[in-house]
Amino acid sequence: MASVSTASTSHSSPAPDPAIDPAALQSLRQQVQRALSNVLPDSALLVAREDLRPYECDGLTAYRQLPMLAVLPRTVNEVQQIMRQADQLGAKVVARGSGTGLSGGATPLEDGILMSLAKFSQIVSVDQAARTAVVQPGVRNLKISEEVAPLGLYYAPDPSSQIACSIGGNVAENSGGVHCLKYGLTVHNILKIEVVTADGQAVTIGSDALDSPGYDLLALMTGSEGMLGITTEVTVKLTPKPQLARVVMASFDDVEKAGEAVAAVIGAGIIPAGLEMMDKLAIHAVEDFVHAGYDMNAAAILLCESDGTPEEVAEEVAKMEAVMRAAGATACRVSKDEAERLKFWSGRKAAFPAVGRISADYICIDGSIPRGALAFVLRRTDELSAKYGLRCANVFHAGDGNLHPLILFDANKPGDLEKTEAFCAELLELCIEVGGTITGEHGVGIEKINQMCSQFSDSEREMFFAVKRAFDPKMLLNPGKAIPSLHRCAEYGRMRVSGGQLPHPDIPRF
């Protein structure tokens, strides 16, 4: 099926702003185009509809909007010039990396400039002694690790879309991956960013030292969804590559037992390099698709990875196996070599496309919960699945409590989408109720903006706006994303994947 959303299920925006007057929009477009053509080469300024089409959405394809125009700056100076013009004219700006984000953080605005950082694609320098790399924001996440592999180093955060997603986007979303319990999120793995502010000034945030004077703006900028500044350069920390990694694959005849095993691993003082869980529906979808050798009789499997020196891994794997068996694992396999380790992981990484094969459509949830609530949330999810008559495949970053339930539905079946939306809403509310959060790693964007109303109070959301104004008093950078106004707290919107397809179906995700 085509990935383009059908008219019946395509969303514009959860709570659209009052319609923009076409004449005013046309006038703004002309002004902005004129101003930008003075500071940018023709090739860096896109105005024709067909040229703007590639930018109409990010990984959240249900929301599509052509930008007013698009710019592709090549230098920091050009980014500054664009921001100065936008500031003067009061034009909004949405920054975009590879466009793989899943929450609509880079969804264009009808009356906004779409700024692609794709031309910032250079690895500027690598400092082996300092274990750092200076990279431009458009550099793909995986490219950094490939570049420094000969030095025995890598960049630790590994979102599943890492072959395509850009480091600038990772900073904007504070991206995680399957190894973040041990190695941290983006915020733990960057030292310094160069930023162009809303008024076009260049600022260095962070430093090559381990701390900097003033408030920790680096932490604040990370995960701010492009609303506080435009990142034009990132200094990342590089991590020594472990000599060896092995994964323990354990089967359970009961999902709750698997959940208990997760807690038991952590309780035993082990911090696994990765700890992932899949339930029966996900296992079957995956096994039929990539033949990873998963146990088709299991109600759930856990993938638990250890990395380090051969001696460390041997010690830890033995402990992990013992814990799994004590927790009631019905089978336990340890990858015997690198090929088998990758095979075990291939299923997990293909979980989303695999589910896409067995259902016309699905929606992914990104809630994060305390691990102790895992069994309870799984049980509730089952009940909700029965209540709505919709199948739900569960895959999790179990080690850090980040859930990715996939709700399977058929958009062409009357009432299915509405039921799915209600199911999602209940699940996200459940995450908040057990002390968790509506988004662990995909960001709020426009997708979960309404659930922000449940998670935060009016004064907390107003505090977020005050932070925004401290950086961007005219509210020009990616306005309307991540933080809902009171006005927006009315409806619910969410991600859906139409036809089981993401825009880049070949990219492994989550």
Next chain:
Amino acid sequence: MPDSFISSVQERVRDAQAHARPLVIRGGNTKAFYGGARAPTDEVDMRAYSGIIDYQPRELVLTVKAGTPIHEIDAALDAQGQMLAFEPPQYDLGATIGGVIASGLSGPRRAYVGAVRDFVLGTRIINGKGEDLRFGGRVIKNVAGYDVSRLMAGAMGTLGILIDVSLKVLPKPVSEVTLRFAFDQAQALQKFNEWAGQPIPLSGTAWQDGVAHVRLSGTQAGVTTAVQRLGGEQIDAETARKFWTSMRDQQHACFGGSHTLWRLSVPATTPPITVAGAGAPLIEWGGALRWLRGPLDAAALRAQIAALGGHVTIMRRGDGGADAAYPVFHPLEGKLAELNRNLKLAFDPANILNRGRLDNF
């Protein structure tokens, strides 16, 4: 049910805001020497708000009231074989977790596992308008809203009164060994950086006067392998523990003396720094932290270190001395200063919270 302590603090903040009267936030007062001078004014004493709210060892998450003494937290974690991995300095038993977060100070493990801010998962604060606000949460991964919680680390209480905090905790390493090496300064810096680029379970490095201390923490097997690989002289566990505690709490002899203590935060690979009027530094964090003592020219030192990509903090002011007029923290300039100021005013429009503690704020 609203907590009476919290509502009383809210009331005091609202009243202070209405009268533009500064409020000083205090915990154990063990770090009063650190940061800008406090306005002589009303105190909000956080020690009345103390205790562990929730601790789930299997979650690796601890939620604790801001006035809780660190030693209480350490004891609770220790009983479960866990720890605050950033090793906060404890100048004496009174030190509270609120003060730890506000000062943003971390100990020897910082270079290898992260700083205070890296372990902050969520906070509840009262801002300068008296609003009771919660950010972040008790989960490891959370990207809902701006990361206001981490912003509290190192803010010296100028953005809000910390009410409670949720922290990620870690299991204590199974095995820990400290090695001693006879290295000159350049050699120590070179080795620290070289080893940090290899899969070696480093958890602390220090150098002074020709002696380097290197701590390794991890699995039994991992530490044993590393010990064989690095060589050096293994020191006994009790001596090692005392040594790292004295580094963490800055009780080591080399922190003594009546002159100003300067904290130089620089890129770890910076070669030996020679400062006019000062001896060789004490080095920590694999080279990223260098301590000097002496009656130095603050402006000249700041210019010298800034040129190396670092910054200088006056950790403790000496007796008298020419630095008395200089700000404690490296002054910010231009747009960066503007963003800091804007942020301060966003949280505390009347500039009442811990006025002066972050120099300008």
